[in-house]
Amino acid sequence: MKSWKNIIYNCSFALNCLLVFLLIFGNNMNVPLFLKVAGRMHPMILHFPIVLLILSFLWEAIVGAKHEPAIKAAGDWLLLSASFTAVIAALMGFFLSKEGGYDAESIAWHKWTGVLISLVALGWYAMKDFVRQKKVLSITVGALSVAAIVLAGHQGANITHGENFILAPVTPDKLQPVVLFEDAVAYTHLIKPILEVKCITCHNTNKAKGDLVMETEQLLLKGGKHGNLWDSAPVGFGLMMQRVHLPLEEKKHMPPKGKPQLTEDEIKAIYYWIKDGASFSKKIADLSPTDSLRIVAASFFKTVEGSDYTFAPADESAIKKLNNDFRVVTPLAIGSPALGVEFYGASFFKSEQLKDLQTVGEQVVTLNLNKMPVKDEDLKIIGTMKNLRKLNLSFTQVTGASLSELKNLKELRQLSLSGTGVKAADLAVLKELPKLSSLYIWNTSIGNNDIAGIKKLFPKTTIGTGFRGDTIIAKLNSPVIEGDEVVFREKMGIKLKNYIKGASMIYTLDGSEPDSLKSLVYKDSIVIDKPVQLKAKAFLPGWTSSDVISKNYFKATYLADSVKLLTEPNKDYKGVGGATLSNRQKGELNYRTDKWLGYRGNDLVAMLYFNRPTLLSSVNISTVIDIGAYLMPAKEVEVWAGTNNANMTLLKKFVPAQPDSVKPSYLTSYEFTFKPKEITLLKIVVKPVMKLPLWHSGKGQNAWIFVDEIFLN
Secondary structure: OOOHHHHHHHHHHHHHHHHHHHHHHHHOOOOOOOHHHHOOOOHHHHHHHHHOOOHHHHHHHOOOOOOHHHHHHHHHHEEEEEEHHHHHHHHHHHHOOOOEEEEEHHHHHHHHHHHHHHHHHHHHHHHHHHHHHHHHHHHHHHHHHHHHHHHHHHHHHHHHHOOOOHHHOOOHHHHOOOOOOOHOOOHHHHHHHHHHOOOOOOOOOOOOOHHHOOOOOHHHOOHHHHHHHOOOOOOOOOOOHHHHOOOOOOOOOOOOOOOOOHHHHHHHHHHHHHHHOOOOOOOOHHOOOOHHHHHHOOOEEEEOOOOOOOOOOOOHHHHHHHHHOEEEEOOOOOOOOOOEEOOOOHHOOOOOHHHHHHHOOEEEEEEEEEOOOHHHHHHHHHHOOOOOEEOOOOOOOOOOOHHHHOOOHHHHHHOOOOOOOHHHHHHHHHOOOOOOOEOOOOOOOOOOHHHHHHHHHHHOOOOEEEOOOOOOOOOOOEEEOOOOOOOOOOOOEEEEEEOOOOOEEEOOOOOOOOOOOOOOOOOOOOOOOEEEEEEEEEOOOOOOOOOOOOEEEEEEEEEOOOEEOOOOOOOOOOEEEEHHHOOOOOOOOOOOOOOOEEEEOOOEEEEEEEEEEEEEEEEEEEEEEEEEHOEEEEEEEEEEEEEOOOOHHHEEEOOOOOOOOOOOOOOEEEEEEEEEEEEEEEEEEEEEEEEOOOOOOOOOOOOOOEEEEEEOO
C-alpha cells in the first residue's frame, strides 16, 4: 500500500509541475483533439476533489490528531485522493479553456484558483504529519482549501451559467416584484427572462459561445460570428429560430442537448416577438387583442383581476351594504379578496360615498371614478387604500394640487388623469409611486413640449398622451379567416371578416397577390372544391390597405382504410404511427408535433391499404422544408400501385430540385397525377438526401425528411 501511495504522490507532484508550467507558458498552446476530449470531462471530474477535500477537512478537524494507524491511514488516503483528483481536474480545466469563447479575465481567475487548490492539496498531503501536530494549523489549512473551492466554484458558475449565478436568487436587484399582464413589456418581462434561463448560460461575457453575447439589447442586435440572431422577413425569422427548431440530437440545436430546453410556449413567444418586429419597448397590453404574441403572453402573466393577494377578504355583509344604484363593489375574481369599485351617476356623487369605502379600503384594488365630480380634497381618502392598483380619475374636478395625497399608494400601477386640470409640474410627486407603470394624461393642459420631460422623469412608465396628429393615415387590420380546418373531402366554405366597418376584402385562390383591379371581391363566403392557396387583403378609402394573409387548403377525397409503415421513423418524430399519413390532420411549420413523421438515414416506405378498389387520379405527399435545420427536399419520391405486395407497378417517380443555399422554411408537397385507376394498394417511397451538400453548414451529414399527410383524390 505504501508503494502505491508513493506512486500516486509522485504522479501528483509531476502533474502539478506540468500544471504550473502550462499556466505560465501555455498561452499559445494548441491542444490536440484527444486532450480536448479530456478537457470536456472537466465538469464531471471536478466534483471528486471538491467532495474529497471537504471530507479531508472534516476528518482532520475531528480525528486527524489521533495516532491509531487505521485512522491515520484513512486520513492519508483521503488527502492523497483529493490531491490527485484536484490536479487532474485542474489540467482538464486548462485544456477546456483553450477551446475559446470565454472571457479572459474570468477564466484567468478560475484557472489560478483551480491551480491554488491543487497545490494546497499536494502541500497538505506532503506536510500532513507536521500539520496534524497543531489542530489550529490543520483547521486553517482545511478552511483555506474550502475557501479556495468556494471561490473557484463561484467563478466557474459565473462562466457556465452567467454572472452572479449562485447569489442571483437573493441579490436585491433580482428580487423583482411580480409583473402583471397590464404592465408587462414584451422584451423586458417575457423574452428576456426566457433568454436568461435558457440561453445566457452559454452566451454571456464570461462564456461567449460563437462570439455571441445575449446579456444586453445592443449585444443581441450585434449577433455572433454566424450573423444576426433574427430577421423579421416573412417565414424564416433567422438564425435563432432555425437553431431552436433543429432536431435535439443535432450539434447546432439550441439550447444544447442536456441543457434545459425551451417549451413550446416559450418558442412561440420568441417567434411572435420577432414576427412583431422584435421591439424592446412595446407593452403586451398595447398589442391588438387578436395579436398572437399577446395571446401567448397571457399564459405567462397574472392580471390585476387574477393576481394572488395575501390580504384577508372583506366581510360579505359590508360589501353588500355598500352596493346601491350608483356604486357597485364586487370581487375581481371568484375566490379573490380583491375588490373593484365603480361609480355611476355624477349628479348623485358625494364625497361621503368615498368615505364609506374605508370599511373595505384594504381590499379595494381598482377604483373607477371616471366623470365623477371628485375634488382635490377627496384624494386624501383615496390615498388610504394601500392596495390600490388601478385608479381612474379621468374627467374629474381634480386640479393636481393634492396629488401628493396619493404618495402612499405603493402598489398603484395605473393612474388616469386624462381630462383633468393637472399640469406638468404637478406630476413630480408621483415619482414616489415605485410601481407606477402607466400614466394617462391626454386631453389636459400638458403640451407636446412637456412630454419629453415627463418621460424622462418617469423612464419606466408608459405615458398615455392620446392622439396628437391629424396627418397620419391609419392602416387596416388584416382580414380574419374563420375556422382552423384546412383539409376537406368534397367542398368547403371559407368565411372572412374584418373588424373595421365598411372595409372591403379581396382575395385570390391561386397564390397570387390580391389586386384591387383583378382580384375577386369577398361577399358572403368562398366555396372551394379543389386545393387552393388563399390570399386576402382589406381595403377602405382613406386608409392604408392591410397586410396580406395567406392560408393553404387541401382536398382529401379518400382515406386509406389502413396504413403500414415498412420502415421505422426516428424515435423522436413518430407521429401517431402510420395513421399520421391518412387522418386529414395537416401539420404546420413546427414539425415537432405528433402530426409529423421524421426520417433520417433511411427511406420512408408506407403501404396504404383499401378494403375495396378505389378510383384514384392523384396522390399528394405533404412535407416541410427547413434547409437550415437539415430538412431538405426528398432525393426521390416514388408512387407504386398494385393488388398485393408481390404485384406492384411504378405509377410515377419524381426527383425534386435541390436548393443551392439556405432559404426560409416553408410547407410544400409532391403531387402526382395519372389517368384514373382503380387501386387497392399503394406504396409510397420517399428517399431523403444522404449527404448534405458542401455549401451547407452540416455538409456530409444525413438530411431529414418530414411528411404529415398523403392526400388522395
